[in-house]
Every structure is written in C-alpha cells, then in structure tokens.
Amino acid sequence: MDNSLSKPRKTERACKPCRDLKVRCLPSSDGGNICKKCQRSGACCVFEELKQRKKRKAPDDPTTVEALEAKLSDLAKQLETSNAQLQSLQGSTCENLSPDNPSLSSYAAPIASSSSSTQVADSGSVDQDEHVIEQLLGCGILTTDAANGYLLKYREMCEYSPFVVIPEGTTIESLRRDQPFLLHAVLAAASRENPDLQSTLERTVRERLLRTVMIEGEKSIDLLQAILIYLTWEHFFHVPKKRLFNQLLHVAISICIDMGLDLGPCEASARKAGLQLDHHSSSGGTPDDVFFSRAARRVYIGCYYLSSASAWVWRKPNNIHYTEYMMQCAQSLSKDPEYETDALILPLLRTQRLGDEFHDLLLPANLDYSCSSSSEQVQTHLRTFRAKLDELLPNEPSDCLPTSLASHLATSRAYEMDMLSKGTVNKERIGGANAPPTPSQHDVIMACLDSARCYVETFLSFPLSEYPKLAVPQWWGLIGSVYILYVLSIGTPQLPLWDVCVAREKVRLEIYLDLLCYRMQSITGSTTEAPAGRDLFSLMGPIFSNVKTSYERLKKLPQTASSMDAEPVHGTAFESEAKPRNKQIKPGRCPAFPFWSRTQSVTSPPVEAPNDMFAGFESIDPDMNFFHDDGSWLGDMSSVN
Known part of the structure; x- marks a missing residue:
C-alpha cells in the first residue's frame, strides 16, 4: 500500500497567517494556492518572498579582526589622552593650592581620579587612605606638624570615648x-x-571603609577601630539624608562577631567554623589565652556602648547582646590598665548596665503602680539604684566629667518608664484616660526630671574648649535630657493630669536653652539665619533656638491643650495667626529642615514667616512630620537614621 497518499504534503514554506500563529501550514487537498487552515477560516493566504539571510563571518575572518584591532587602538588613545589631562589637572591643582589657600572644593575630584587611574595603571590595589594623605601632604594642605597636632588633639578626645587609644610614642609615619x-x-x-x-578626609575614609568591608571583605582590628572612631564623632559628619550611622554600626558589630571578639580566644578557637582569628595569632596570642589583645577588648566594648546608647536615646534595637565575658574584659582592662583612660571603661559599662536593669524594673508593664504596695516597692528600687550608683562611682562624680554625664543619663534611663517615648505617646495612657499619676509614679517622674536637669547643668558647666572633644553619646544625652524637660514642661498625653507647673518651677528650661544657643553659636558661628554647615554639630545652635521659640509659645496655652490633644498641639493652636500669602503653612518647622534636604543649599538662608516660625519651608518627603517643633523630632529621629 502506498502510504504517501495518506500523509499530508508539506509546503515549501509557511504562509504569513500560519507563520504569525506559529502553526503547521499544509496545502489544501484541491491543490490551489491556499493552505488548509486559511481555507477553513477564510483568511487571506499569502506567501511572502523569502529574505536572503546575511551570512555570518567566521570568528577568524581577517576583516573582523582588523575592525576589533582598530577599536582597541582608538580606546587606548582615548585612555592616554584622559590620563594626560588628569595629570596636568592634578599638577595645576597642586601649584594653585597652598596652606594660605586651603580650599579643597576643587581638590577632591583630582584625588579620586588620580587614585582610580593609579589602580588601573598598576593593575593592583592601592591603599586609598595612604594615597589621599600623601596627596594632601604633598600639596601642603596637610602638613606633618598639623597632622601631629591632630594626633595630640585626638588623644585629648579619648577622655570622652576611651575605646580607641593612640599610644604616646606613635608617629604619623x-x-x-x-x-x-x-x-x-x-x-x-x-x-x-x-x-x-x-x-575631604571624611568622604574618603567613608568610601574606603565601605569599599574595604563590603567589596573586599576585609576584617581587622585596624578597620574596626577606624569605624568606631567615625561613629563616635559622627556629629561632625552627620548629614541626615546621607547618614550611615546604623548601617556602619551593624557592620562593626558583625565584624566583632566574625572575629570572635564576643567569645574570647579559647572558646572562639574551639568553635573554629566561620570565625577569623588571625588577628590574635598575629599579635602574639595563643588559643589558650583568656582574652584577646587590649585593643580588641576596647573596640568590642566600644561597639556595645555605642549600640546601647543609640538604643536609649533613639529607641533603636541593641543588636549586640551583653555577656558576662564583656564585663570580664572591662574588669581586666581596669585591673591592668595600659593607658589612664582604661580606668573609665569599667564604670561606663557598669553605669550603662545599671540603667538598663532598673529601667526594666520600673516599667509599668513590670510594676503595678495602682496597687497599695507600689509606693514601697518604688522607694526600695530608688534607694537601691542610688546605692549601687554610688558604689560604682565612689569618687565625687563631678571629678570626672564623662562618668558624671554617664551617671545622670543612666538615672534618666532608669526612671523614664518609656512614658516620654515618642513611640508610646497617644497609644496608651497609664492608669486610664482621666487617672492622675499615682504617688509612686509621681516620685519616679520627679526623679527623672531631676536627673535630666542635672545632665543639662553638668553639660553647661563644661568649658567651651571641651565641646569639640565630646563624643556622640554625650550629645545624644543632651538631646534626650532636653526632650524630657521639654515634654514635662508643656505636658504629655501619656500623663494627661501631670502638673506642668511642677516642672516649670523646678526647671527653668528657657534659661538652659538660651545658654545652649549662646554657647553653640560661640563655638560654631552658626545662627538661625546662617548656619555654618549641614552637619549636626553646626546645626545644634539653630535647633535649640527653635526649641526655645516653640517652648515659649506652647507654655502660654492651657495645660489641657498641651496634654490632651491627640495631635501635636502646635499644629492647630495657632491657626488664627497671620500667614504669608501663597504659602502652604506647616507650623513650627525646625530651622534645620532646609539643610536636611538635598534640594537646598547650605548658603541659602532660611525663609522666615512673620508670625509662624519657619512656616515657609516646604516638605519634599512625606515622612518628615517629626520636624514639627513640639520636640518630637528630638525623640523620634529614627526616621532619619
């Protein structure tokens, strides 16, 4: 039997409809110029002309090789021309720059470009830190004497953060x-x-740290110390839109864990897996040692101290857990100090731990303030806390400014009970909506008020020359203490029947704010109209000035308006006042606001509304309500961290 008749004959090529539908194209049985599918569907069966396919050239075709060689030659010439221009630009920049003309605005780009070209030319890794410093020294912007002076200044700054110390005999070289x-x-x-x-130094060290950690994956004590220093004085570099504090802190904590600093050499060597312990052997240590090097112990405790301080003031999670080994490290440094500042580490750590312990004890969730025995329990906790604090700091606290500030901040932390936290405002009123504070609760609030007052007064007792040396935990403590005084002086929804007159009689907040504004203006030269820079240190004076303006306005309101409003009271209390025309008014804008946005220039003066302080500033970010001057931006800075 001939099977050829039963099989459909295949066409030489598919028609356009079948090709578009990607189906098989079979000729019709009657032999016409139409396929079966088009015949059934009634479609127009069209056979298009075949297009001649372009023949591909072989990879070793001479014309292809010549074309690629020509392109490579052109790229090489362009690279040579670019390098020549960069070298000439760098040379002219070095000639124009001198110690008498230390402007680095045009110097940053040649540094980065030169570094990149050097890396390409050498086909290797260049230490960007050393390269930048050599460039600065070579152009006279940074002299060896100035660098040695900065080294001496840093040794003085270590008194307020003793976790990274430079030995006396250390030189720049x-x-x-x-x-x-x-x-x-x-x-x-x-x-x-x-x-x-x-x-320039901040930008280059930040880029180098992030590149080394995130791309090259390096982990070392040197790198960890650099990150800790950058974080400890980050208020000099704090531009909130570019702030990297929490990210870098998490990186430092992860490096501590990866290097086994939270375990000790013996336990870390026993675990082995995933830990990089070369730093210990390179410093002469053995696996049987109880502790790592002194530098490693300091930086490990320093990471915990910064993380804990951030958790206190900014309500951030503390991602490095306290262990008994940490306390043993601090005790070992205290018993066998290498430097004088080692004696500060143990009291700082113990004070911080004490604040955490009693904060948990006095939380309303852990202590029923409504029961009859609560007063006795509270008084017992207060007496125990004071006794333990005196035991930790046997000398007069005022003899040592860092421990004095730490003790006042720990006291505020212990007594604050989370009632002044922005995160809990308007969510729950302790004791009910109309219940006044119990006597025991009143005692705790008064103790918190007193500790915040002591912190601000101690801060104001510092000589002005000490302010640039202060570390970021001390500045955070000042912001937190001012916030406590502020909300207790104008009222808080957490305590609707708290008598603000008690706080106003005990604390003259407007005087404290006046002194802070004057002192910060004397140091930085910043005013509300013309801040000296975008960093937090430069903006501190204008910020406190705005807090003072807000406080003077809000304390004129009835207490019920301050304590009972569901929204920030200043947002609705002054709606009747005159406002500039053609302006969308947002009352009480913080004077720092235009400098927290990339769209504003540092040199642009803030626009001041006649009857509404800084109301002309427009928000470009939908989540910027914390800048309202009810002080909540002091307590809820987490949205910019």
Whole structure:
C-alpha cells in the first residue's frame, strides 16, 4: 500500500497567517494556492518572498579582526589622552593650592581620579587612605606638624570615648605604615578647625571603609577601630539624608562577631567554623589565652556602648547582646590598665548596665503602680539604684566629667518608664484616660526630671574648649535630657493630669536653652539665619533656638491643650495667626529642615514667616512630620537614621 497518499504534503514554506500563529501550514487537498487552515477560516493566504539571510563571518575572518584591532587602538588613545589631562589637572591643582589657600572644593575630584587611574595603571590595589594623605601632604594642605597636632588633639578626645587609644610614642609615619585606616579616621575626627580638610578626609575614609568591608571583605582590628572612631564623632559628619550611622554600626558589630571578639580566644578557637582569628595569632596570642589583645577588648566594648546608647536615646534595637565575658574584659582592662583612660571603661559599662536593669524594673508593664504596695516597692528600687550608683562611682562624680554625664543619663534611663517615648505617646495612657499619676509614679517622674536637669547643668558647666572633644553619646544625652524637660514642661498625653507647673518651677528650661544657643553659636558661628554647615554639630545652635521659640509659645496655652490633644498641639493652636500669602503653612518647622534636604543649599538662608516660625519651608518627603517643633523630632529621629 502506498502510504504517501495518506500523509499530508508539506509546503515549501509557511504562509504569513500560519507563520504569525506559529502553526503547521499544509496545502489544501484541491491543490490551489491556499493552505488548509486559511481555507477553513477564510483568511487571506499569502506567501511572502523569502529574505536572503546575511551570512555570518567566521570568528577568524581577517576583516573582523582588523575592525576589533582598530577599536582597541582608538580606546587606548582615548585612555592616554584622559590620563594626560588628569595629570596636568592634578599638577595645576597642586601649584594653585597652598596652606594660605586651603580650599579643597576643587581638590577632591583630582584625588579620586588620580587614585582610580593609579589602580588601573598598576593593575593592583592601592591603599586609598595612604594615597589621599600623601596627596594632601604633598600639596601642603596637610602638613606633618598639623597632622601631629591632630594626633595630640585626638588623644585629648579619648577622655570622652576611651575605646580607641593612640599610644604616646606613635608617629604619623608609623600609623601610615601599620594602621592606615586608624590614621585616616583620627585625622577626619580631629580636624574640625579646618572644615574643607575634614570634609575631604571624611568622604574618603567613608568610601574606603565601605569599599574595604563590603567589596573586599576585609576584617581587622585596624578597620574596626577606624569605624568606631567615625561613629563616635559622627556629629561632625552627620548629614541626615546621607547618614550611615546604623548601617556602619551593624557592620562593626558583625565584624566583632566574625572575629570572635564576643567569645574570647579559647572558646572562639574551639568553635573554629566561620570565625577569623588571625588577628590574635598575629599579635602574639595563643588559643589558650583568656582574652584577646587590649585593643580588641576596647573596640568590642566600644561597639556595645555605642549600640546601647543609640538604643536609649533613639529607641533603636541593641543588636549586640551583653555577656558576662564583656564585663570580664572591662574588669581586666581596669585591673591592668595600659593607658589612664582604661580606668573609665569599667564604670561606663557598669553605669550603662545599671540603667538598663532598673529601667526594666520600673516599667509599668513590670510594676503595678495602682496597687497599695507600689509606693514601697518604688522607694526600695530608688534607694537601691542610688546605692549601687554610688558604689560604682565612689569618687565625687563631678571629678570626672564623662562618668558624671554617664551617671545622670543612666538615672534618666532608669526612671523614664518609656512614658516620654515618642513611640508610646497617644497609644496608651497609664492608669486610664482621666487617672492622675499615682504617688509612686509621681516620685519616679520627679526623679527623672531631676536627673535630666542635672545632665543639662553638668553639660553647661563644661568649658567651651571641651565641646569639640565630646563624643556622640554625650550629645545624644543632651538631646534626650532636653526632650524630657521639654515634654514635662508643656505636658504629655501619656500623663494627661501631670502638673506642668511642677516642672516649670523646678526647671527653668528657657534659661538652659538660651545658654545652649549662646554657647553653640560661640563655638560654631552658626545662627538661625546662617548656619555654618549641614552637619549636626553646626546645626545644634539653630535647633535649640527653635526649641526655645516653640517652648515659649506652647507654655502660654492651657495645660489641657498641651496634654490632651491627640495631635501635636502646635499644629492647630495657632491657626488664627497671620500667614504669608501663597504659602502652604506647616507650623513650627525646625530651622534645620532646609539643610536636611538635598534640594537646598547650605548658603541659602532660611525663609522666615512673620508670625509662624519657619512656616515657609516646604516638605519634599512625606515622612518628615517629626520636624514639627513640639520636640518630637528630638525623640523620634529614627526616621532619619
């Protein structure tokens, strides 16, 4: 039997409808110029002309090779021309720059470009820290004497953060050779008197730290110390839109864990898996040692101290857990100190732990303030806390300013009960909507008020020359203490029947704010109309000025308006006042607001509304309500961290 008749004959090519539908095209049985599918559907069966396909050239075709060689030659010429232009630009920049003309605005780009071209030319890794510092020294912007002066200044700053210390005999050359990251971070933190130089150093050290950690995956004590210094004095570099504090803090904590600093050499060596312990053997340690090097212990405790302080003031999670080994490290440094500042580490850590412990004890969730025995329990906790604090700080606290501030901040932390936290305002009123504070609760609030007052007064007792040396935990403590005084002086929805007159009689907040504004203006030269820079340190004076303006307005309102409003009271209390025309009014804008936005220039003066302080500033971010001057932006800065 002939099977050829039963099989459909295939066409030489598919018609356009079948090709578009990607179906098989079979000729019709009657032999016409139409396929079966088009015949059934009634479609127009069209056979298009075949297009001649372009023949591909073989990879080794001479014309292809010649074309690629020509392109490569052109690219090489362009690269040579670009390198020549960069070298000439760098040479002219070095000639124009001198110590008498220390402007670095046009210097930052040649540094980065030169560094990149050097890396390409050498086909290797270049230490960008050392390269930048060499460029600055070569052009006379940074002299060796100035660098040594910054080194001495940093040693003075260590009194307020004793977790990274530079030995007395250390020179710039030895740091450049052995600890380049540490040197770069020290110069960036201590060069406040030269803003252009500090800006360049900060940018380059930040880029170098992030590139080294995130791309190259390096982990070392030198790198960890540099990150800790950058974070400890980050108020000099704090531009909220670009703020990296929490990200870098998490990186530092992860490096601590990866290097086994939270375990000790013996336990870390026993675990082995996933831990990088080369730093211990390279410093002469053995697996049987109880502790890592002193530098490793300091930086480990320093990461915890910063993380805990951030959790206190900014309501951030503390991602490094306290362990008994941490306390043992602090005790070992105290018993066998290498430097004088080692004696500060143990009291700072113990004070911080004490504040955490009693904060948990006095939380309303853990203590029933409505029961009859609560007063006795509270008094017992208060007496125990004071006794333990006196035991931790046997000397007069005022003898040592860092421990004095730490003790007042720990006391505020212990007594605050989370009732002044922005995160809990308007969510739950302790004791019911109309219940006044119980006597025991009143005692705790008064103790919190007194500790915040003591912190601000101690801060104001510092000589002005000490302010640039202060570390970021001390500035955070000031912001938190002012916030406590502020909300207790104008009222808080958490305590609707709290008598604000008690706070106003005990604390003259307007005087404190006046002094803070005057002092910050004397140091930074910043005013509300013309801030000296975008960083938090420069903006501190204008911020406190706005808090003072807000406080003077809000304390004129009835207490019920301050304490019972579901929304920030200043947002509705002054709606009847005159406002500038053609302006969308947002009352009480913080004067720092235009400098927290990339769209504003530092040199642009703020626009002031006649009867509504800084109302002309327009928000470009939908989540910027914390800038309203009810002080909530002091307590809820988490949205910019």
